[in-house]
Amino acid sequence: MNMDLVSEMLELGRRAKTAARELARLPSERKNAGLLAMADALASHHDAILAANALDVEAASAAGLSVAMIDRLWLDEKRLAGMAEGIRAVAALDDPVGQTLRQWTRPNGLRFNKVRVPIGVVGIIYESRPNVTSDAAVLCTKTGNAAILRGGSESLRSNVAIANALRDGAARSGLPADCILLIPHADREAVRLLAEMDRYVDLIVPRGGTALIETVVRHARMPVIKHYHGVCILYVDRAADLEMAERILLNAKCQRPGVCNAVETLLVHREVAGAFLPRAAEILRAAGVELHGDETVRQILGDGVVPATEEDWTTEWLDLKLAVRVVDGLADAINHVETYGSHHSDAIVTADEASAERFLNEVDSATVYWNASTRFTDGGEFGFGAEIGISTDKLHARGPMALEELTTYKYVIRGTGQVRE
Amino acid sequence: MNMDLVSEMLELGRRAKTAARELARLPSERKNAGLLAMADALASHHDAILAANALDVEAASAAGLSVAMIDRLWLDEKRLAGMAEGIRAVAALDDPVGQTLRQWTRPNGLRFNKVRVPIGVVGIIYESRPNVTSDAAVLCTKTGNAAILRGGSESLRSNVAIANALRDGAARSGLPADCILLIPHADREAVRLLAEMDRYVDLIVPRGGTALIETVVRHARMPVIKHYHGVCILYVDRAADLEMAERILLNAKCQRPGVCNAVETLLVHREVAGAFLPRAAEILRAAGVELHGDETVRQILGDGVVPATEEDWTTEWLDLKLAVRVVDGLADAINHVETYGSHHSDAIVTADEASAERFLNEVDSATVYWNASTRFTDGGEFGFGAEIGISTDKLHARGPMALEELTTYKYVIRGTGQVRE
Numbered sequence: 003m004n005m006d007l008v009s010e011m012l013e014l015g016r017r018a019k020t021a022a023r024e025l026a027r028l029p030s031e032r033k034n035a036g037l038l039a040m041a042d043a044l045a046s047h048h049d050a051i052l053a054a055n056a057l058d059v060e061a062a063s064a065a066g067l068s069v070a071m072i073d074r075l076w077l078d079e080k081r082l083a084g085m086a087e088g089i090r091a092v093a094a095l096d097d098p099v100g101q102t103l104r105q106w107t108r109p110n111g112l113r114f115n116k117v118r119v120p121i122g123v124v125g126i127i128y129e130s131r132p133n134v135t136s137d138a139a140v141l142c143t144k145t146g147n148a149a150i151l152r153g154g155s156e157s158l159r160s161n162v163a164i165a166n167a168l169r170d171g172a173a174r175s176g177l178p179a180d181c182i183l184l185i186p187h188a189d190r191e192a193v194r195l196l197a198e199m200d201r202y203v204d205l206i207v208p209r210g211g212t213a214l215i216e217t218v219v220r221h222a223r224m225p226v227i228k229h230y231h232g233v234c235i236l237y238v239d240r241a242a243d244l245e246m247a248e249r250i251l252l253n254a255k256c257q258r259p260g261v262c263n264a265v266e267t268l269l270v271h272r273e274v275a276g277a278f279l280p281r282a283a284e285i286l287r288a289a290g291v292e293l294h295g296d297e298t299v300r301q302i303l304g305d306g307v308v309p310a311t312e313e314d315w316t317t318e319w320l321d322l323k324l325a326v327r328v329v330d331g332l333a334d335a336i337n338h339v340e341t342y343g344s345h346h347s348d349a350i351v352t353a354d355e356a357s358a359e360r361f362l363n364e365v366d367s368a369t370v371y372w373n374a375s376t377r378f379t380d381g382g383e384f385g386f387g388a389e390i391g392i393s394t395d396k397l398h399a400r401g402p403m404a405l406e407e408l409t410t411y412k413y414v415i416r417g418t419g420q421v422r423e
Numbered sequence: 424m425n426m427d428l429v430s431e432m433l434e435l436g437r438r439a440k441t442a443a444r445e446l447a448r449l450p451s452e453r454k455n456a457g458l459l460a461m462a463d464a465l466a467s468h469h470d471a472i473l474a475a476n477a478l479d480v481e482a483a484s485a486a487g488l489s490v491a492m493i494d495r496l497w498l499d500e501k502r503l504a505g506m507a508e509g510i511r512a513v514a515a516l517d518d519p520v521g522q523t524l525r526q527w528t529r530p531n532g533l534r535f536n537k538v539r540v541p542i543g544v545v546g547i548i549y550e551s552r553p554n555v556t557s558d559a560a561v562l563c564t565k566t567g568n569a570a571i572l573r574g575g576s577e578s579l580r581s582n583v584a585i586a587n588a589l590r591d592g593a594a595r596s597g598l599p600a601d602c603i604l605l606i607p608h609a610d611r612e613a614v615r616l617l618a619e620m621d622r623y624v625d626l627i628v629p630r631g632g633t634a635l636i637e638t639v640v641r642h643a644r645m646p647v648i649k650h651y652h653g654v655c656i657l658y659v660d661r662a663a664d665l666e667m668a669e670r671i672l673l674n675a676k677c678q679r680p681g682v683c684n685a686v687e688t689l690l691v692h693r694e695v696a697g698a699f700l701p702r703a704a705e706i707l708r709a710a711g712v713e714l715h716g717d718e719t720v721r722q723i724l725g726d727g728v729v730p731a732t733e734e735d736w737t738t739e740w741l742d743l744k745l746a747v748r749v750v751d752g753l754a755d756a757i758n759h760v761e762t763y764g765s766h767h768s769d770a771i772v773t774a775d776e777a778s779a780e781r782f783l784n785e786v787d788s789a790t791v792y793w794n795a796s797t798r799f800t801d802g803g804e805f806g807f808g809a810e811i812g813i814s815t816d817k818l819h820a821r822g823p824m825a826l827e828e829l830t831t832y833k834y835v836i837r838g839t840g841q842v843r844e
Contacts, residue, residue, distance in 0.1 A: 023761065023785075023787075026785075026787065027784065027785060106806065108804070108805075108806055112795055112799060114805065114806075119787070121817060121818070122787070122817070200640075204817055204818075205817075205818060219621075219644050220644070223640050223641070225646060225647075225816070225817075225818045225819075226646075243840070246840040249840065249842055250840065250842055252842075253842035253843055254842075257842075257843055340444065358837075362835045362837075363448065364447075364448055366444075366447065366540070366543070366833070367833065368833055368834065369833065369834040369835075369836060370833065370834070370835055370836070371836045371837075371838065372835075372836070372837045372838060373837070373838045373839055373840050373841075374533055374836060374837075374838030374839075374840070374841040374842075375841065375842045375843050377842070377843035378533060378836065378841070378843055383529070383843065384529075384535065384834075385527065385529055385535075395646070396542060396543070396625055396626075396646075396831050397542070397625075397626060397646045397818070397819040397831055398646075398818040398819045400831060400832060400833065400834075401833070401834050410817050410818055410821060411821060412787070412788065412789055412790065412791065412821060412822070413789065413790040413791070413805075413821075413822050414783045414791055414793075415790060415791070415792045415793070415795060415799065416779075416783075416792075416793045416794070416795075417792065417793060417794045417795030418794055418795075419664070419667040419670065419671065419794055419795070420794075420795040420796065420799070421670055421671055421673075421674035421675075421678075421795075421796045421798070422674055422678055422796055422798035422799055422804065
């Protein structure tokens with residue numbers, strides 16, 4: 003074990019816990035002033051951030067990363083201004099902390115208040131673009147939580163520069179700078195240590211690939227809210243408006259195939275398979291989608307359909323590929339979703355309300371849709387104003403995770419000397 | 424690894440998952456009819472349960488367990504009737520499943536419904552009395568969850584007999600018998616396996632001692648809601664009504680010292696220590712309480728006070744013992760609570776509203792009290808009708824965990840063909 007790293011991580015934990023206690027006491031106005039100062043600091047640290055980013059981009063080019071990857075990494079004036087605008091938008095949102103969730107009085111006169119409070123210290127692990135450093139940090143500050151961030155190795159220099167700017171903005175406005183801490187190490191050992199620090203870290207949110215999530219799940223001693231994969235399924239029922247089904251399918255599969263709420267499997271009721279599949283295949287192929295079909299699908303569509311394997315039904319393609327199966331009816335469709343799906347976002351297209359309601363009731367997913375695209379699973383589309391991501395877990399946060407999900411509650415009980423009989 | 428046990432546990436998991444899917448679809452009336460049938464089955468299985476219990480009691484006597492332990496284990500007509508009554512009371516409660524938590528419509532016409540749904544399969548691990556088998560199982564059935572139970576080794580025969588009765592009642596009323604499954608093994612290996620079965624188990628609730636909780640936390644891959652210890656703290660402020668403080672202290676320490684919401688540490692403001700400590704010590708000593716005090720406490724109270732060690736401030740005595748410290752003021756008291764407390768239930772006694780509000784705001788515990796005994800931290804006293812226990816965790820369930828906390832939510836979204844722009 004690397005004892006220097008251990009003591010460095012423990013020190014980060016202690017500093018975060020101290021900052022969280024201070025932050026939890028501050029009124030919304032103070033936190034919002036801090037957020038605006040952070041947005042300003044991104045501008046005043048402009049040169050340092052872009053210089054650090056240039057080094058990351060240079061290293062990524064030298065390492066032969068793809069153009070798409072480098073584009074994700076790249077920061078410029080416009081993107082930096084976008085990050086600052088994002089912070090100002092979060093400052094303008096309502097603060098859930100302090101809200102009364104329920105209040106009641108017992109016959110003995112005790113007055114109960116269930117109130118929203120910050121969670122404390124939130125560890126966020128991500129692999130994507132440097133703007134996540136800012137987005138994730140400010141959502142935590144807004145809700146009175148200290149954040150310990152750990153971004154991807156390829157954007158480490160950019161992340162450090164962005165975190166420095168945010169910390170500077172926080173300190174200038176009188177917030178504890180340690181409300182935002184970034185782990186300046188790229189190795190996985192730091193993730194394992196963070197996951198074991200339940201004395202200091204109240205929640206850990208991993209967003210990323212299978213190996214990262216597995217490391218966190220295996221080691222975590224505190225609650226974990228995974229942002230994992232979406233094997234989203236669209237079921238076209240016997241009673242579907244086929245023109246509507248076509249539009250929803252095209253949107254759910256092709257509008258942005260690389261995201262977790264894109265559809266990966268299409269189920270079609272046997273009675274409309276002959277009518278629906280050829281027209282669906284035509285528009286999908288025109289959009290460049292490769293189809294993996296079961297035997298019936300291949301009989302209907304002929305050549306050009308890859309035979310679907312068992313593994314295809316659980317595959318998150320994140321690509322212009324689609325697994326297609328013909329089912330015998332609603333029960334068969336629900337069974338498929340429950341057996342192979344990832345319980346992220348699943349949809350039925352049908353004009354039959356009874357079938358729709360049964361699907362909505364029996365499919366145990368974070369979000370279930372009737373006659374709409376799965377692509378709406380998103381904090382912004384839900385009207386939440388911002389999101390930390392899409393939780394694929396079942397407890398505390400399920401589906402889009404926004405400001406409310408970054409809080410918990412406590413019971414405040416006011417009495418006049420009551421004792422228990 | 425014991426492969427027979429592994430395959431047996433996996434089979435339990437599969438059966439529970441299947442039962443959970445079936446149970447989740449049933450309306451409240453069907454679940455309540457099942458609960459009433461379970462209550463009746465406790466009566467019809469009366470002889471088998473009492474015979475199994477007699478064997479447990481005999482083995483416990485032979486093993487030299489204390490009279491108190493044997494009394495906890497013991498079942499008779501009256502206690503069995505009490506268990507059945509408890510089930511009927513749960514049947515009469517409102518079912519949280521299906522409740523709409525929030526609904527809204529977006530500008531694009533999508534209608535959102537956030538609804539309560541069962542969690543799925545809940546693993547409950549406990550070490551206490553055999554009636555917990557029935558109490559925990561029926562709260563899960565009520566909320567549409569399948570339960571996998573694992574009780575203490577000394578009550579294994581009784582637990583098996585009770586679970587058999589409940590399963591029989593469930594089956595007779597048409598519920599899946601596998602909605603209640605009991606692990607018929609006393610070894611810790613079964614707990615470890617259960618904690619690793621995140622494919623089948625959605626939540627694990629350990630109620631018990633440090634070693635048991637540690638096993639679960641170390642191995643769990645799914646959310647854990649610990650029912651751990653309570654180092655509850657009472658702070659008597661400068662502005663306290665000392666007569667009220669005395670009554671609350673006596674109640675919180677002595678009414679039932681062996682439970683998690685009993686007070687373990689007393690903090691007294693320096694300015695009232697001379698007036699309060701002698702009278703408090705007198706009534707506590709009359710009740711048989713041993714005091715562990717800091718230097719100031721010992722100066723005031725003289726002989727007979729055990730010098731408090733650093734460890735005493737984090738000790739859950741569960742006994743007629745109390746750690747006592749004099750503090751310099753409110754900030755010092757809050758600091759002590761945040762440093763040494765277990766964030767379970769903490770109380771301030773004061774007539775000064777500003778001090779009370781600051782304590783209620785800054786103490787980050789599941790339940791915080793002003794002028795009332797910590798003994799009220801209990802599902803029944805909160806008015807929840809029933810409880811699975813007191814969560815010492817911060818997320819999903821904090822404090823008394825009742826029916827609502829045995830549910831989660833999903834988003835049901837109804838559209839008319841909407842696609843994302």
